[in-house]
Amino acid sequence: MHDSVQVPGFLGNGIAAGIKGGRGKDLSLIFSKVPARAVGVFTTNRFKAAPVILDMKRIKKGIAQAIIVNSGNANAATGKGGDEDASTMSRVTSRALGIEDELVLVASTGIIGEKLPIEKIARSIEPLVGGLSADGMPSVAEGIITTDRFPKVEYRKCFVGGKEVTICGIAKGAGMIEPNMATMLSFIMTDADIDYACLTSLFKESAGKSFNAITVDGCMSTNDTAIMLANGVAGNSLISETSGNLVEFREALSGVMVSLAKSIVKDGEGATKLIEIVVEGAKLAADAKAIAYAIANSNLVKTAFFGEDPNWGRIISAAGSTGVPFSTDSLELYIEDVPLFINGVGISGKQAAGIMKKDNIRVLVRLGMGKETFSVYTSDLSHEYIDINALYHS
């Protein structure tokens, strides 16, 4: 199992640095033996954590070699001291690795507004670097989680012009998962050789279908970060927009990212179900998205799923609440294949009662207004969500 998540040229390690107060691994490092092409997407929150601000500046150059990540503390809303801590976190890492400081990216996740225990991180860098290993990705994944119930690692292999390349992604999620990513971190590594423009467009495209198409509680974090590194050591013929060898790679990348995104929702705080909300037949793509998210974020819809109750009235009511114009007579609602609302009239939910017991449920809303579609993954809202979030801080 560990073998299978090796990505040529990449090393990883995750250790317990005491940031979480002894509750497991909390400091992870990803290192590419050679500088890699780098792209990232970040939270759009006005309050961006210090490491996000640092990374957004550095990643513009399109190159990076290491990512240092801590969990247990977000280093967000920590003022100038927080910026200095993020820089220190980078500096101690670059020194220990013997690389240029500008090639280090930093990520943090955890409690907002508390000073990062930078000494704990500084004193853990040597053992962290010392333990770097090609088999280390699972421990990296462990070191970045907060309230996640399980670490998330996905990988795919594919062929690019006859050469095998690997894509491995790790992620943490749990709460605050929303459009534009909310508290999630994800790091995607590949040994493929791919030009910067193509890497950028493929990564954004896949992020749109994965991390930007999920929601747990509609909250957007200060720390959301997804970074992809491509180190080119596979020696494949360069993938570019025009090279004709990107189909398989695009599919594999999208497979990794969509799987990670789904497992983030499945592991959403307190989630007992993975629910896909598909909106078809919208006039505008933005309309489809607005309605899909309105349904996916409705506490009334989410508690109905937790209660395994096909309360379709809440679904159509959420769809109607967005201000997007549509004809209520032509809207159709299905849960899996069971029609629940057709021609302006509801149909008894009794047929759907069995379906509601499933772990994975697909909700389909057809607006009948056009051809645009959007699909979002969400979770139900349970008692455990309340427990986790009422008690997380103190």
Add this chain to the structure above:
Amino acid sequence: MHDSVQVPGFLGNGIAAGIKGGRGKDLSLIFSKVPARAVGVFTTNRFKAAPVILDMKRIKKGIAQAIIVNSGNANAATGKGGDEDASTMSRVTSRALGIEDELVLVASTGIIGEKLPIEKIARSIEPLVGGLSADGMPSVAEGIITTDRFPKVEYRKCFVGGKEVTICGIAKGAGMIEPNMATMLSFIMTDADIDYACLTSLFKESAGKSFNAITVDGCMSTNDTAIMLANGVAGNSLISETSGNLVEFREALSGVMVSLAKSIVKDGEGATKLIEIVVEGAKLAADAKAIAYAIANSNLVKTAFFGEDPNWGRIISAAGSTGVPFSTDSLELYIEDVPLFINGVGISGKQAAGIMKKDNIRVLVRLGMGKETFSVYTSDLSHEYIDINALYHS
């Protein structure tokens, strides 16, 4: 107590018609002995319940004499049959009262998408009308509630040009409470003589500060209805925009509606606290409103309040998530009088820990960008919300 909520010229009654399956009163009637000036505000959901569609048409004439209301069934998403049921509900009422059918308004609240048990309503009209009484407002308030823990009645008396006038409001709320009103019904009665233009503007103004400034779960209902009837029997000098006698009346009306709105939030499904979110110093009023609602609807913020945890990071993160531009360094956050975030840096929440145990808590966000303000009332998010909403349907 009953005496004190009499409004001259108005009668009321609420009885159990069996719509809720024997769980208490579920059919209410408000009757004015003379036709009254009437104004209303209604849900903006695309899916409007049949009674809402009926009322929106009728209330354009600005006059009404009776409001027939059932709880236990929303008569929403019920197609043409639902429209017919709403009309029938009006017709049996107007016949029993011996008034023009066009003077009857109809409201329903409860489960969406199930056929209204119109026979139960029809056969209950005679006893309902027979029991009409000047002391009946508390029973009207009982008959309109669903998951509410208590009926909501508020009244004020004031003087208009030397004549005493009374304003009495009743409401039901509980879940789905959001801007533009969500599942709430409210009926305001006054014996004041007030011209239509002035009634319209005062009612809209008060609705903006009350029913449109609260949220429980961010969900908007198909049935939201607030109607005000003014029957003029007090014989005061006509209140108009220019009459100079509206100050006291405006204040009393606003007092009734804001009190009802607060008690709806206090009684929000599972609510243990009433939280006021005040946003000051916005550039645009819309900015203040967007940020206030983002905080008020954040599940992470709401669970933190349930946990009595001054997790201010979640509050500023919600403020930052709206896309409204502001300087994160100039934003200030206070809970009651305790500063928690100033000059871009968080302050330990320990001082605020005691405050978080209060039942009524005020959160103040100062943006430092301008002079616009918005204030919204919200509740916390508790286990009881989940129980109520996971189990409501079946």
